[in-house]
């Protein structure tokens with residue numbers, strides 16, 4: 001995951017350093033773009049050994065490292081343009097890209113780099129800007145805290161509805177959530193409310209059995225809202241604190257399925273509605289979520305298949321693009337392959353902190 005973003009950002013930084021090196025070759029005697037700090041210049045003057053064109057790049061850099069460097073406006077512009085292109089190619093939305101470079105520019109204009117450390121110091125600046133950017137998105141609620149609070153306030157069962165397009169990982173993710181909750185000592189019941197797709201009920205039963213939770217089901221073609229109603233009744237009768245409601249995959253353009261979903265929302269009155277979207281959906285993802293949001297309130301996003309997504313841009317920008325927080329990432333097919341969203345996870349995955 002994130003391989004492409006990681007490579008592109010690190011290439012942009014490397015290109016900047018390469019440009020710096022080329023400038024030195026061009027200008028020969030001085031390391032003028034960036035110019036050496038006064039202390040470095042003094043050393044060079046004292047030693048009377050200005051960097052020669054024919055000396056190796058490494059030597060030139062060594063000569064320059066005695067001072068620190070500040071990037072000029074055109075250098076910053078060029079670097080940020082390079083970076084913008086990389087982010088856009090990696091599915092980061094246009095607005096988020098612009099906001100990111102705005103934050104980073106603010107950092108770069110004031111930064112003095114130690115010449116020898118320009119690569120790592122620039123990476124640190126990019127890390128800082130990314131963290132700041134992700135920090136501007138609305139934070140999601142902690143699901144376990146949310147459930148525990150509801151239980152404490154006698155508001156259980158907590159009803160969580162999973163929705164989204166076909167095949168994005170709704171049923172699997174519901175299983176992952178049940179497994180996560182079980183580890184925290186919170187039991188749940190599945191509502192097999194995908195009565196539409198062939199084998200969907202058996203699939204839900206399979207997960208329920210593997211995790212060890214009950215499942216309430218009906219027959220194919222049955223009203224999914226009534227299955228949810230029955231699951232909630234079961235939870236009330238058996239003091240099961242959480243009802244996890246699976247739904248059939250649907251496109252936001254399918255009026256019948258959207259109406260069916262609206263009925264389910266009316267009947268089940270979910271405490272949390274979670275959109276399950278594929279990280280790999282690229283720029284289409286934001287439109288999908290915004291379309292669904294026109295019909296119902298979505299409280300959080302779980303971004304699945306991040307493990308299959310070399311780009312990873314949606315992990316960076318979908319929360320900002322939609323105003324809806326990411327709660328978890330799906331990072332594999334197993335029940336443990338669920339990672340709680342934090343800005344640090346995203347930043348550390350893109351730019352490991354060595």
Ligand SMILES: Nc1nc2c(ncn2[C@@H]2O[C@H](COP(=O)(O)OP(=O)(O)OP(=O)(O)O)[C@@H](O)[C@H]2O)c(=O)[nH]1
Pocket residue numbers: 165166167168169170171172173194197200247248249250304305306307308329330331332333337
């Ligand atoms: N690699 C990977 N595969 C995943 C992830 N989440 C789900 N899958 C796989 O994606 C496929 C579809 O998952 P489902 O849970 O059936 O998806 P769904 O949204 O319920 O599908 P429909 O009910 O048909 O709309 C399965 O093969 C899952 O194992 C993930 O985070 N990473």
Ligand SMILES: [Mg+2]
Pocket residue numbers: 170171172194200246247248249
């Ligand atoms: Mg399903």
